[in-house]
Amino acid sequence: MADTDNSQLVDLLIHARWMIPVVPDGQVLENCSLVVHQGRIQAIVPWDDAHRLYRAEESYELNEHILIPGLVNAHNHAAMALMRGYADDYPLQTWLQEHIWPAEGEWVSPEFVREGTRLSMAEMIRSGTTCFSDMYFFPDEVAREAVEAGMRCQITFPVFDFPSAWGRDADDYIHKGLALHDDYRSHPLVEVVFGPHAPYTVSDEPLKQIATVAAQLESPVQIHLHETAREVEDAVAANGGERPIQRLHRLGLLGPQTQCVHMTQLTDQDIELVAQTGAHVVHCPESNLKLASGFCPVQKLLDAGVNVALGTDGAASNNDQDLLGEMRTAALLAKGVSGDAGAVDAHTALRMATLNGARALGLEAEIGSLEVGKAADITAIAVDNLESLPLYNPVSLLTYGNVSRQVSDVWVNGHLLLRGGQLQTLDEAEIRSNAQSWQAKLKK
Ligand SMILES: [Zn+2]
Known part of the structure; x- marks a missing residue:
């Protein structure tokens, strides 16, 4: 990663193979990076530019992933x-x-x-x-x-x-x-x-x-x-x-x-x-x-x-x-x-x-698309498995494929809630055990 004097320090860089910003309608970006600072999307630029223009506290290389708005x-x-x-x-x-x-x-x-x-x-x-x-x-x-x-x-x-x-x-x-x-x-x-x-x-x-x-x-x-x-x-x-x-x-x-x-x-x-x-x-x-x-x-x-x-x-x-x-x-x-x-x-x-x-929900100024100025609510889906191939059209895969188990990373306001499929803010073991206790109580 280039680390020139001119590069700007930001909170988060996500480099994604594909990105579907939803606005403009129908667009699919390839090899682009999402630049996030203080919880908001600051820029969407090609990988090369991102490496030249920005340094980040945290950076993710999602080379086999589709990035969409949360x-x-x-x-x-x-x-x-x-x-x-x-x-x-x-x-x-x-x-x-x-x-x-x-x-x-x-x-x-x-x-x-x-x-x-x-x-x-x-x-x-x-x-x-x-x-x-x-x-x-x-x-x-x-x-x-x-x-x-x-x-x-x-x-x-x-x-x-x-x-x-x-x-x-x-x-x-x-x-x-x-x-x-x-x-x-x-x-x-x-x-x-x-x-x-x-x-x-x-x-x-x-x-x-x-x-x-x-x-x-x-x-x-x-x-x-x-x-x-x-x-x-x-x-x-x-x-x-x-x-x-x-x-x-x-x-x-x-x-x-x-x-x-x-x-x-x-x-x-x-x-x-x-x-x-x-x-x-x-x-x-x-x-x-x-x-x-x-x-x-x-x-x-x-x-x-x-x-x-x-x-x-x-x-x-x-x-x-x-x-x-x-x-x-x-x-x-x-x-x-x-x-x-x-x-x-x-x-x-x-x-x-x-x-x-x-x-x-009256939140379209904040969320719903990957656009500069909106909150960094982002979902990444890994598409490197056999069931995702061949991949002619990422949007087709998202809608008609069966990819929900392939969601890898999720951010809200630039904060990570899921990393590599692992929950970051919720305790999976505790949730599992509570669900089992309720199951025993509600069972007729
Ligand atoms: Zn209802």
């Missing part, structure tokens, strides 16, 4: 990782009412949430995710764990009409959530936003209140919406023909700050409404498939100009937290649903898992 999992219930495989092969309502809610009623506690969130974060980091959105009880515990692990997150504090281990009624959830919002105001990693669970679990008054306060605070709102046909049919029958999405619109809850999760039951009119209001869609294809909830018309939404992000949903309905795998499912499913093999191409799938996720 993945953004825009919908999760992290602690549900402890219920992975607990109840399979049921439709949503049976799954929730007869299996998940009773188990949560018995077992969910701050300790359950801490240990479940750690298990989920370990899996997310190991598969390349640097930022996740979470909706669960004891969101204060989730926020603390995320900070400790060095992950970026959007905490959507839950709101229901009915009591849970974390709150008594809608007012109580909102009160506690707003206190948490204050605690993390201007935090570099955590943003606390509204998470009214769904139209069928939150009544008009609290939804109106959330719309008003969220607008004042310029805060995002995330809500499960049009997840199943049954949800829409029941609501239409109960509300004189009004669809849940129309109800949210009437209550002032649909706008550019709104993240609508699932959206498997959409008419052309619904799609128009989403596009007009600027609301975002978070597509969770594997959860929708597993619960037989329906198909989100992703390509139609994209064609209408709607921003579509990707989420895994909780591990109890997926059953993994692997966003690269979710990209593949999203790309394949979109082709099947639309009858068009060109629907959700490989670059689009990657953009959904990065920049679109950042945009949905």
